[in-house]
Amino acid sequence: MLGVRLDTDLEQRLTAVARTQGRSKSDIARDAVRRYVELHDEAYRAEARRQSLRAAARDGGEDWAFLEAVESEDGAWS
Template structure:
C-alpha cells in the first residue's frame, strides 16, 4: 500500500483524466508508477550489464579493487 500526496493542480488534472477515461485515479497512478519503474529498472540493468562487460574485459588490480570495494568487499 502506498499513499502519495499530490499538489492541488496535479490532483485536479489527474481527476479530469480519470473521468475522461472512465478509470480511477488509482488505476492511472498505478500504471504511471509501473511504467516509470519498468523504464528505470531496465536502464539500471543495461548499465549494470555494460559495466560488467567492460570490467570482465579488463584484468588490472585497480579495476579489481574498485569492483570489490563497490560490492562491499575488502582490498580497496
C-alpha cells in the same frame, strides 16, 4: 499500500483524466508508477551489463560468471 500527496493542480488534472478515460485515479497512478519503475529498472540493468562487460574485458572474463548468474535469475537480458 502507498499513499501519495499531490498538489491541488495535479490532483485536479488527474481527476479530469480519470473521468475522461472512465478509470480510477488509483488505476492511472498505478500504471504511471509501473511504467516509471520498468523504465528505470531497465536502465539500471543495462548499466550493470555495460559495467560487467567492461570489467570482463579488462579482467579476463571473471565477471562473466556473475553476469550469467544474474541473467539466469530473470532472463531479462538478451
